[in-house]
Amino acid sequence: MANLGDRFKTGDSCVASGSYVFDGYTSEPSTPQPTQEERVIPLERGRVFPPIRSTNRGAYWKLQRLQ
Numbered sequence: 424m425a426n427l428g429d430r431f432k433t434g435d436s437c438v439a440s441g442s443y444v445f446d447g448y449t450s451e452p453s454t455p456q457p458t459q460e461e462r463v464i465p466l467e468r469g470r471v472f473p474p475i476r477s478t479n480r481g482a483y484w485k486l487q488r489l490q
Contacts, residue, residue: 424438424439425438425439425441425486425489426486427486427487427488427489428485428486429485429486430446430483430484430485430486431443431472431483431484431485431486432449432472432481432482432483432484433449433472433473433474433481433482433484434471434472434481435471435472436469436470436471436472437466437467437468437469437470437471437472438468439468439486439489440466440467440468440489440490441465441466441486441487441488441489441490442463442464442465442466442486442487442488442490443463443464443465443466443472443484443485443486443487444462444463444484444485444487445457445461445462445463445475445482445483445484446482446483446484446485447482447483448475448478448480448481448482448483449480449481449482449483450480450481455477455478457475457477457478457482458477461475461476461477463487464484465490466484472484
């Protein structure tokens with residue numbers, strides 16, 4: 424079970440359905456930032472955390488709300 428604030432990265436399997444917020448890239452540099460639409464994603468348990476499509480880069484995702 425995941426707790427609010429837990430951090431995951433692109434490629435990890437989602438352990439708890441919820442809302443996840445972008446929390447940085449997995450590699451430098453930290454720019455450009457993702458689009459507004461990409462900053463918060465809903466994800467269901469068992470799905471894989473996605474990359475940021477607009478930059479084609481791996482990302483860290485932080486759980487902000489459980490479903």
